Amino acid sequence: MDSDTPMDAPNRSAPVARDALTTETNRRVFLRRASALTLAIPGLGAALTACRSEEPAHHEHARGGGTAPQPAATHDSVRVHNPDSKLDTALHQEGRAPSAVAPAGTPVAPFARFDPALPPLSTGRAIDVHFHARHVPIQISDDTVVAGWTFDGNIPGPIVHCRVGDTVHFTLTNEMDVPHSMDFHAARINPKVAFRSTAKGESVSYDFTPRYAGAFLYHCGTSPVLMHLGSGMYGAIVVSPREALPRAREFVLVHSEFYLGAPVNGVRPFDYGRMLSELPDVVTFNGRPNQYSQEPFRVNTGERVRFWVVNAGPTLSCAFHVVGQQFDTVYLGAPPSSAIHGIQTFAVAAGGGMAFELLADIPGEFPFVNHEFGHGQKGATGFMVVGS
Numbered sequence: 001m002d003s004d005t006p007m008d009a010p011n012r013s014a015p016v017a018r019d020a021l022t023t024e025t026n027r028r029v030f031l032r033r034a035s036a037l038t039l040a041i042p043g044l045g046a047a048l049t050a051c052r053s054e055e056p057a058h059h060e061h062a063r064g065g066g067t068a069p070q071p072a073a074t075h076d077s078v079r080v081h082n083p084d085s086k087l088d089t090a091l092h093q094e095g096r097a098p099s100a101v102a103p104a105g106t107p108v109a110p111f112a113r114f115d116p117a118l119p120p121l122s123t124g125r126a127i128d129v130h131f132h133a134r135h136v137p138i139q140i141s142d143d144t145v146v147a148g149w150t151f152d153g154n155i156p157g158p159i160v161h162c163r164v165g166d167t168v169h170f171t172l173t174n175e176m177d178v179p180h181s182m183d184f185h186a187a188r189i190n191p192k193v194a195f196r197s198t199a200k201g202e203s204v205s206y207d208f209t210p211r212y213a214g215a216f217l218y219h220c221g222t223s224p225v226l227m228h229l230g231s232g233m234y235g236a237i238v239v240s241p242r243e244a245l246p247r248a249r250e251f252v253l254v255h256s257e258f259y260l261g262a263p264v265n266g267v268r269p270f271d272y273g274r275m276l277s278e279l280p281d282v283v284t285f286n287g288r289p290n291q292y293s294q295e296p297f298r299v300n301t302g303e304r305v306r307f308w309v310v311n312a313g314p315t316l317s318c319a320f321h322v323v324g325q326q327f328d329t330v331y332l333g334a335p336p337s338s339a340i341h342g343i344q345t346f347a348v349a350a351g352g353g354m355a356f357e358l359l360a361d362i363p364g365e366f367p368f369v370n371h372e373f374g375h376g377q378k379g380a381t382g383f384m385v386v387g388s
């Protein structure tokens with residue numbers, strides 16, 4: 001066995017808002033909701049209070065075309081502060097460590113392998129993407145159920161695929177008590193408006209047109225971002241270039257860390273304190289530890305394989321490597337730009353994404369790993385089987 005092969009990698013059984021009155025009214029509604037939420041999630045009140053004066057004074061859809069959305073009430077837009085400030089450190093200052101506990105009685109989503117295949121492109125030049133923020137306990141392995149904060153009930157959220165120049169019509173509807181938002185890294189847009197938080201039962205909408213090809217992260221940007229992102233609110237959008245890349249089998253891998261607390265009624269909450277500690281319990285490709293060791297990718301001998309790797313983090317990098325293979329092409333810029341060749345390992349930063357290509361011309365079983373093995377060993381390992 002190759003010396004790079006993880007000691008236990010082949011373990012196929014491994015578990016795991018316009019006037020002041022209106023503004024004030026909406027603030028009160030928001031505060032009432034926030035107050036109830038604080039009861040549910042100790043410590044979160046501080047962060048919500050910090051967000052209070054910045055909450056948009058309305059929640060109408062702010063659909064706009066092209067580069068920036070136009071709020072329905074333009075006077076409101078100048079009052080919109082960023083409710084998603086990544087500089088909000090209220091929780092840090094108080095030293096509190098809230099955790100997300102699933103509401104009692106919430107059905108558990110049983111284990112299901114996350115399909116890594118890149119979804120086909122639509123035939124049109126525009127796509128509609130409508131996500132719902134939902135609290136869903138998810139079984140990620142034989143012995144672990146996590147209290148997921150999700151987009152559409154899964155971790156990661158659905159894979160989105162479009163081309164450079166397509167228009168993405170996006171809507172987020174929030175079904176949770178906690179405010180949420182959406183930050184698409186494939187978008188160039190005013191984040192104060194587009195990426196603002198939306199309250200329970202309400203929606204936020206915006207349009208964007210990706211300029212560059214690549215594998216991009218999307219994630220909830222509501223403060224504290226670490227907690228929202230770290231609790232499962234992320235996914236990948238793959239933007240293909242207008243000109244076709246070489247024909248290939250295309251897979252999407254979203255790398256992420258899980259920081260978990262002790263089980264509550266059999267469900268492990270995401271633990272904010274542990275996220276701050278940067279010592280993950282589980283590290284995954286597509287939200288389940290070792291899932292592609294249990295059920296590998298299968299490709300034909302001679303096929304070109306393209307991995308679109310997005311690193312959700314929330315904190316650590318992913319040193320992507322395929323044991324026994326070399327990437328003939330890694331795109332440093334937007335594919336097909338800035339290709340480099342003959343690469344063994346390349347780190348994808350948290351919040352980044354890249355495309356890796358290889359020619360699967362040698363039959364065998366090839367582990368793909370996060371070569372930072374202290375993290376790969378926690379579940380960021382899978383297998384690509386070449387040939388029958």
Ligand SMILES: [Cu+2]
Binds near residue numbers: 179222233
């Ligand atoms: Cu969120």
